[in-house]
Amino acid sequence: MAGIYLHIPFCKQKCAYCDFYSIVNDKLIEEYVNALCKEIELQRNFLTKEKIKTIYFGGGTPSLLSPKQLQVILDKLIQNFDLENEIEITLEANPDNLSVKYLRALKEIGINRLSVGLQSFIETDLQLMKRKHTVKESIKAIGDAQESGFDNISIDLIYGLPDLTISMWEENIEKALKLNVQHISAYHLTIEPNTLFNKYYQSNKLNLPTEDESLSQFKILKRITEQKGFMHYEISNFALYGFISLHNTNYWMGVKYLGLGPSAHSYNLTSRQWNIQNLRKYMDAISQGKIPYEIEYLTKIEKFNDFLITSLRTMWGLNTEKLKKDFGKDLETYFLSKTKKYIDQNLMKESNSNFTLTEKGIFISDNILQDFLHE
Ligand code: SF4
Structure with missing residues (x-):
């Protein structure tokens, strides 16, 4: 799909x-x-x-x-x-x-x-x-x-x-x-x-x-x-x-997508790519049979960061069983070590291994998600 x-x-x-x-x-x-x-x-x-x-x-x-x-x-x-x-x-x-x-x-x-x-x-x-x-x-x-x-x-x-x-x-x-x-x-x-x-x-x-x-x-x-x-x-x-x-x-579930047209982004589980953000240059390149894009191959940590950001944006939240299965025990431990302070501040909650942001947390989600990112 x-x-x-x-x-x-x-x-x-x-x-x-x-x-x-x-x-x-x-x-x-x-x-x-x-x-x-x-x-x-x-x-x-x-x-x-x-x-x-x-x-x-x-x-x-x-x-x-x-x-x-x-x-x-x-x-x-x-x-x-x-x-x-x-x-x-x-x-x-x-x-x-x-x-x-x-x-x-x-x-x-x-x-x-x-x-x-x-x-x-x-x-x-x-x-x-x-x-x-x-x-x-x-x-x-x-x-x-x-x-x-x-x-x-x-x-x-x-x-x-x-x-x-x-x-x-x-x-x-x-x-x-x-x-x-x-x-x-x-x-x-x-x-x-x-x-x-x-x-x-x-x-x-x-x-x-x-x-x-x-x-x-x-x-x-x-x-x-x-x-x-x-x-x-x-x-x-x-x-x-x-x-x-x-x-x-x-997008938030990590499904593949193709973006067409200038500035459009695509993702195929292993890389992200984006077309040039200039209509004239885009049309000229396409007329010569070339797709004007840049590409970035994702490391395991980048995929983990994507998973974190996209899951925590939604009401379904982040499931640590899935995290462990897809990214291993170390990254699960890393994630859990970050959650405590947010749970204590009522910015995040947990139920059956599912972590979601609270109403207060959603409002400042940009800051929280930034803090979760693995360097
Ligand atoms: S500038 Fe165009 S794309 Fe941006 S909000 Fe207005 S109508 Fe939409």
């Missing part, structure tokens, strides 16, 4: 917080679709005949592609890979690109899961983040998607935003839940280098919440979503029963 990720590196404009690789130039889309199809052919043996269980169009903004262009890519995948009959095919979309006609066409070509970047139900937040859509367009997009037959819809939200009060955040979550979606990905704002927010931040123009306020926002998110039946199955992900993202869960 394996997954395929396709990076669509085009956006209508750059959002103020985003550091994903994309360019604001849709004139290159057609040329890019051809390059991507060529890369699919070049990479057809990467997953060594594993059955493909998930396909994920991410970006950038995949909803800038027409249904016909998406169909061409899907056909190329069908010709070159062995796809499962029951397959999850996700498309990331922005609300301002979605119409009933477009959504129906997506459904017809086999897209069965949407991940829609709503981010906030506060108009001024959307403007500050330089999002291209309004709150009204967000709500309409979800309604249109449901009317077009989509019954597996995820939305993205951002918290920890400048000037976001607890009551505003609570209202945001309530509005999100009223949309009757099956999945919510909620990320705390991080200030990334080379973003507009970083410029504002450097000149003290962002009134960011304190750590305590951010923790309260996270707890509220968890409480309200759980009251409505959502499982908090990964640090930033919440799903109704039966609607966890298979594609992302496979």
Whole structure:
């Protein structure tokens, strides 16, 4: 079983917080679709005949592609890979690109899961983040998607935003839940280098919440979503029963995946590789039959670190029996020696050899996971 990720590196404009690789130039889309199809052919043996269980169009903004262009890519995948009959095919979309006609066409070509970047139900937040859509367009997009037959819809939200009060955040979550979606990905704002927010931040123009306020926002998110039946199955992900993202869960479970397009990452259990992060150079190399990538072969310790980070992100946690079986007694001892202080501080808990982060631990998971990494 394996997954395929396709990076669509085009956006209508750059959002103020985003550091994903994309360019604001849709004139290159057609040329890019051809390059991507060529890369699919070049990479057809990467997953060594594993059955493909998930396909994920991410970006950038995949909803800038027409249904016909998406169909061409899907056909190329069908010709070159062995796809499962029951397959999850996700498309990331922005609300301002979605119409009933477009959504129906997506459904017809086999897209069965949407991940829609709503981010906030506060108009001024959307403007500050330089999002291209309004709150009204967000709500309409979800309604249109449901009317077009989509019954597996995820939305993205951002918290920890400048000037976001607890009551505003609570209202945001309530509005999100009223949309009757099956999945919510909620990320705390991080200030990334080379973003507009970083410029504002450097000149003290962002009134960011304190750590305590951010923790309260996270707890509220968890409480309200759980009251409505959502499982908090990964640090930033919440799903109704039966609607966890298979594609992302496979990343955390160490399943093989192939990433196609500029900046996309691939993993095949022994190595990680990533394509060049430059659309022009990517397309030029592909046109000459070369895949422009760098590769890193993983040592046992690097695989152990990956296992640690990915397992502890999820509600299933890290099982020490599996750790011992896959990595040996020494690394199990190393892991256990690190756990005590976190258990004492109520940041981690253990049950039947399964270690998971507590609510408090999840909120500062980046620091904890960093500390667990073996040098
Ligand atoms: S958040 Fe999405 S739409 Fe905005 S710049 Fe990043 S990839 Fe593009």
